[in-house]
Amino acid sequence: MDTNLALLLLLAPFAGFLINVFFGKKLGHTVSGYLGTAAVVVSFVVTLVFFLNINQTGKAVEIKLFDWLSINNFKIEFGFLLDQLSLLWLMFVTGIGSLIHLYSISYMHDDENMHKFFAYLNLFVFFMISLVMGSNLLVMFIGWEGVGLCSYLLIGFWYKNQDYNDAAKKAFIMNRIGDLGLLIGVFIISSLFSTLNFTELHELIAGGTQSGNTVWLAAAALALFIGACGKSAQIPLYTWLPDAMAGPTPVSALIHAATMVTAGIFMVTRLHFLFDLAPSVQDIIAVVGAFTALLAATIGLVQNDIKKVLAYSTVSQLGLMFLALGMGAYEVAVFHVITHAFFKACLFLGSGSVIHALHGEQDMRKMGGLRKAMPITFITMLISSLAISGIFPLAGFWSKDEILMVSFHGNKALWVIGSVASIMTAFYMFRLMYLTFFNDFRGTDQQKHHLHESPGLITFPLIVLGTLAAVGGLISLPGNSWLNHYLAPLFSEKAHEAHHLGSTEYILMGIATVGALVGIGIAYAKYIKQKQLPESDENITGFSKVLYNKYYVDEAYEWLLVKPINALSRFFRDYTETAVSGFVFGFSKAANEISYQGKKLQNGNVGFYLFAFVLGVCAIISYVFLAK
Amino acid sequence: MHTVTLIFILLAAVSVATAFMTIFSKNPIHSAIYLVICFFSIGGHYLLLNSQFLAIVHIIVYAGAIMILFLFTVMLMNLNKEDEVHKPRLQRWAAVLFFFLLCAVMILIFIQSKPIVGPYDDLGNDYQSIKVLGQVLLDQNDGFMLPFEFASVLLLVAMIGAVLLSKKEKS
């Protein structure tokens, strides 16, 4: 029974993908859209069933389908592990996925390739489910690669624009670089433990028998973290995520805010027992996370494209999650993943609503005063912005404060960096809100006449997500955390006491709230009181220019990596390829030459043939009779 | 020296000399005549070896039929007055070389092998007179009856072929 339900969970989106690929065009826009949505809703319902079940029993469900690879004592089976962590992930992946599918029915309605879009979205959900549900590293890797593929397909969805194609390639290639690290980690683990199954690894590693292998364990952990960097856009593999905004907004919401980019955090949490044994790697994770948070926040301060601001915000928040992971506080990171999924998806979908209303305009300098024309969008985005800034009592306040508290107890310097990043977050989020929704409209008159709120299929997901962003914090209140209690069986070997709300904690909460209010206040002063506008592209100077050009990191990568590799491949093409093909063709040329010379034997002259005849006879009889 | 040996040497000299003259003479008719003389000398050899029937048949077939054919063809093509162009000098010297080469190879084979040359036995009984020859040739069981019949078919086919090949085209 469990196996069948699990297979239904996994394969419903895949069936949706197949139907939309083969029959989508014939089914028409509406039917293919609802079909795709229905597939994900089915998965969500099945997830709910499993979720309620595990809440009751508390026992994970491990399903083995078949033996995939079996060499000596190294066995990899193809199976699923439905424990608390994977079910939690599945809940918000399929839940938010369903909402975004619903949203896309209206958003992509005018696109001629809508059925293809839904096919790709379904395929993505299928791979994400496979990533989360896998019982061993290899099944997870299938999903890992698959979501990378779908990300490429969806970013480059409007393929007629070459810039979008380049962005898609960039995302895929950077992902692949991370995947190399992941694979190296998988290889090290498999050579150390001869198994890739999560439960078996948990027993082997947490059993404490690996104290002699700390170097290799640390190497594996580091390699796995590099894989997580690629997928979750940390330094140095983060530059693909802002460029990935070339894809349609539902894609940005689903993949690059709520689900795919959380895969790295999922993996680290899954293998927490490994990371716990490598404290040096944990330090690296924390430092990388903190610096990424700060770096991305600074870049987001001056961006003018509404989606780019949200993209850098995502990178920054992911950095905060890794900061929590680096401190060993896995439940805190998971909490922030969930709340971030809620408000970031809401923000992205809201920005999509705005872009849709303005017929494709994404530059905030041409927006303004939209709150009267689009009230629902405005209110939901406002709630989400307050949440991300960490204002009490919305969801982001609780999760972000937990992170800052944990980092304060771990490493004060990183706490400072995280706090500064949070203040900047508040600033640029409200900069976005003020520029988009307040003051007067700065676009064309024609756009002004057509301004209206988006249809129901777009606003309904916004409302749901906005509500979740508001009340989502309830799942993990300090002192009474349902989430910690729920995840406790996974972290059984760690004695985890609930956060003690002492005076330090209250002071920290206070500092964080004051910081957020300061950020909002500065934005208010700049954009409402003084009605300042960001400069047009030519007039940006000084340090703002550096920030606007993202610290020239892309250009640095171009010079350091892309150009040498291109030169290397040109070298191979010009020299090695000519040498090898010359060698291979040399054989055919030699054969040709030999036969050309040999052709001269056949000159048609019978007299000459007779000479050859006699010579041959002499040779044969001398060989037979004389060569003894 | 024995008369037989003398006769042998004489006949051999005639054979070789006329064979050479066949090749070297310019006029094809002369070549044909020399060849006839060569055939006669070979017939003489057969007589020396006591195979009378074969000698007569040899003369009849070769000198009587084949050479007549040759002469007719030569006269048909009116070749007796033609001056033939020689082969290139290189090929002619190569031909001489191959001549010596082939001779050397064959004689070497003979010298190298160990011919069981004992005393030449003389059975005394008649093994090759016409009577015996006929019996051997036409014996059905362990004679050559079947090849004999096939030879007649061969001659028939050759006749038909020769007639067909040399028919003038009707145009």
Add this chain to the structure above:
Amino acid sequence: MGNVLNQIGIENYIFLSVILFCIGVFGVLYRRNAIIVFMSIEIMLNAVNLLFVAFSTYHQDAQGQIFVFFSMAVAAAEVAVGLAIVVSIFRNLGSIDIDNLKNLKG
């Protein structure tokens, strides 16, 4: 009379036959005229026939002579057909120079 080979010796016959054969080969390679080439082939056949008969005497067996019989029959047939071919070549090309027969080139 006894075996004539007692006076002559079989190796002389072998030498004679070899020389006649080689003369025949030489003639084939030396001349351009197709008729002369044919005649050289006849010399070769005769050399072989001679050797057969010599060995028939050596072995005191009639089968050698039988083979000569058939060899002559075949030679006759071959000359007939071969000369017919030479005549048609002459009709087509106007000469019987074998160096003109180059259509098999390549």
